[in-house]
Amino acid sequence: MATTATERKLLIGGEWIETGEWMDVQSPYDGATVGRVAKAGATDARRALDAAEAAMREPIPAHERAAILDRVAALLAERADEAARTISAEAGKPLKAARVEAARAVSTYTMAAVEARKLVGTAVPMDVSQAGVGKLALTLRTPIGIVGAISPFNFPLNLVAHKIAPALAAGCAVVLKPASQTPLSALFLAELETEAGLPPGWLNVLCGPASEIGDVLVEDDRVKLITFTGSSSVGWKLRERAPRKRVNLELGNATPVIVAADADLDDAAARLAANAFSFAGQSCISVQRIYVERGSYDPFIERFLSHVEALRVGDPGDEDTDVGPLIAQSERDRVLSWIEDAKSRGAQVLTGGVLDGELLRPTVIAEAPLDAKVSCEEIFGPVCTISPYDTLSEAIKLANGTRYGLQAGVFTSNVKSALRAAGELEFGGVMVNEAPTFRADQMPYGGVKDSGNTREGPAYAIREMTEERLVVLQL
Numbered sequence: 254m255a256t257t258a259t260e261r262k263l264l265i266g267g268e269w270i271e272t273g274e275w276m277d278v279q280s281p282y283d284g285a286t287v288g289r290v291a292k293a294g295a296t297d298a299r300r301a302l303d304a305a306e307a308a309m310r311e312p313i314p315a316h317e318r319a320a321i322l323d324r325v326a327a328l329l330a331e332r333a334d335e336a337a338r339t340i341s342a343e344a345g346k347p348l349k350a351a352r353v354e355a356a357r358a359v360s361t362y363t364m365a366a367v368e369a370r371k372l373v374g375t376a377v378p379m380d381v382s383q384a385g386v387g388k389l390a391l392t393l394r395t396p397i398g399i400v401g402a403i404s405p406f407n408f409p410l411n412l413v414a415h416k417i418a419p420a421l422a423a424g425c426a427v428v429l430k431p432a433s434q435t436p437l438s439a440l441f442l443a444e445l446e447t448e449a450g451l452p453p454g455w456l457n458v459l460c461g462p463a464s465e466i467g468d469v470l471v472e473d474d475r476v477k478l479i480t481f482t483g484s485s486s487v488g489w490k491l492r493e494r495a496p497r498k499r500v501n502l503e504l505g506n507a508t509p510v511i512v513a514a515d516a517d518l519d520d521a522a523a524r525l526a527a528n529a530f531s532f533a534g535q536s537c538i539s540v541q542r543i544y545v546e547r548g549s550y551d552p553f554i555e556r557f558l559s560h561v562e563a564l565r566v567g568d569p570g571d572e573d574t575d576v577g578p579l580i581a582q583s584e585r586d587r588v589l590s591w592i593e594d595a596k597s598r599g600a601q602v603l604t605g606g607v608l609d610g611e612l613l614r615p616t617v618i619a620e621a622p623l624d625a626k627v628s629c630e631e632i633f634g635p636v637c638t639i640s641p642y643d644t645l646s647e648a649i650k651l652a653n654g655t656r657y658g659l660q661a662g663v664f665t666s667n668v669k670s671a672l673r674a675a676g677e678l679e680f681g682g683v684m685v686n687e688a689p690t691f692r693a694d695q696m697p698y699g700g701v702k703d704s705g706n707t708r709e710g711p712a713y714a715i716r717e718m719t720e721e722r723l724v725v726l727q728l
């Protein structure tokens with residue numbers, strides 16, 4: 254993969270800082286060093302909080318915050334190719350998917366700018382109770398305070414955007430810790446925010462040991478909200494450790510989809526094949542479990558496998574690649590072991606399950622036991638299961654048979670079935686005749702059960718990042 258190694262310093266208080274120690278960033282595809290970043294520790298994290306605290310003493314008016322966000326959107330659109338190449342190099346994400354992510358981050362900033370302009374409280378009707386007669390009341394939306402943001406490797410640009418853009422829209426300074434495997438996209442975004450005129454201290458970016466920086470964000474009372482996207486195990490522990498802060502969690506899923514016999518099978522097969530294996534299944538809403546009504550099971554499998562086998566596995570830097578590497582060899586080995594576990598318990602591998610060079614081929618598994626890891630835990634790899642069902646009730650029960658609840662899908666031409674599934678699937682979002690992997694950045698996005706406790710999307714995140722202050726006037 255042709256990439257130029259990038260060197261990036263940390264951003265603290267508007268200055269680009271070296272710490273004397275560096276962390277290498279390596280391509281998950283071929284191990285090449287694609288960059289290095291200055292490594293921060295607890296002392297740098299405290300300095301970043303000092304800078305954020307100082308910044309928030311001089312609030313930026315909403316029109317300026319909105320203008321900065323608009324300028325970042327414009328700069329990002331201009332430099333979308335560079336953004337996509339950075340994502341692809343550090344995350345091993347195929348360029349076509351990386352380009353989609355870069356374009357989505359532009360819209361995340363654009364919508365955050367809209368929200369900055371709309372941030373408003375409400376009027377409270379006072380004379381509806383006797384106590385309120387003679388008074389006027391309204392609420393103001395005030396910034397919650399410093400936001401500690403922690404982001405994962407799999408959308409290293411747009412999921413950072415989903416934290417730092419609404420925070421600025423809300424008037425909050427941020428201390429961001431991006432994933433150690435993918436810090437370059439976050440620092441690229443920080444460079445664009447600086448170029449767009451963000452005053453010092455409003456965004457501080459620290460790369461380094463998760464526990465050390467995480468501990469400072471958890472323990473320092475100046476951090477009022479932690480916004481975390483990543484694995485359930487890390488997320489829920491953070492929340493337990495910070496009971497007096499708002500801790501917003503966007504976590505994993507074991508994404509199900511139901512395909513009824515009355516669905517358009519060609520359309521469903523094409524959409525699901527693309528969305529089970531994009532970025533090698535490393536999306537929190539990658540299609541993982543497909544339940545097909547028995548009468549259509551064989552015809553669906555035939556269509557689905559022909560799409561899956563046509564996917565191109567290879568170098569994420571090639572424009573034609575559909576499926577690249579997993580983020581680390583240890584992850585690839587874990588996924589292979591889950592496939593072996595299912596096979597040893599009677600499951601049948603319909604395609605894949607083997608390496609193509611160093612890369613795991615898209616894998617489809619039938620007859621997996623319900624309690625196998627591939628059936629109920631988050632695979633986070635290029636693997637999906639496929640199983641028949643007889644009634645919609647059974648399909649819904651199977652889909653709900655997981656501790657997760659982020660997004661689910663149903664393909665059917667029957668409106669009643671669609672609405673019933675939407676009502677009974679225990680997930681934050683239900684897609685009808687679309688893959689459950691679908692997300693547009695203005696949507697309220699988030700999960701129930703172990704998948705999280707909040708909704709992202711600038712209009713929803715900005716609510717979380719502000720407090721509602723009541724003002725009562727005696728007339």
Ligand code: NAP
Nearest residue numbers: 404405406431432433463464467483484487503504505537
């Ligand atoms: P992860 O291992 O949980 O890491 C996420 C972030 O947490 C990284 O920045 C990581 O830093 C940091 N971290 C790890 N341990 C920490 C600690 N003790 N204290 C504070 N921070 C800590 O997750 P990942 O492997 O990057 O991402 C994959 C997971 O994210 C999957 O489960 C996926 O479903 C989920 N995800 C959810 C959504 C959503 O919107 N719901 C979106 C994308 C991904 P280091 O990198 O330095 O370890």
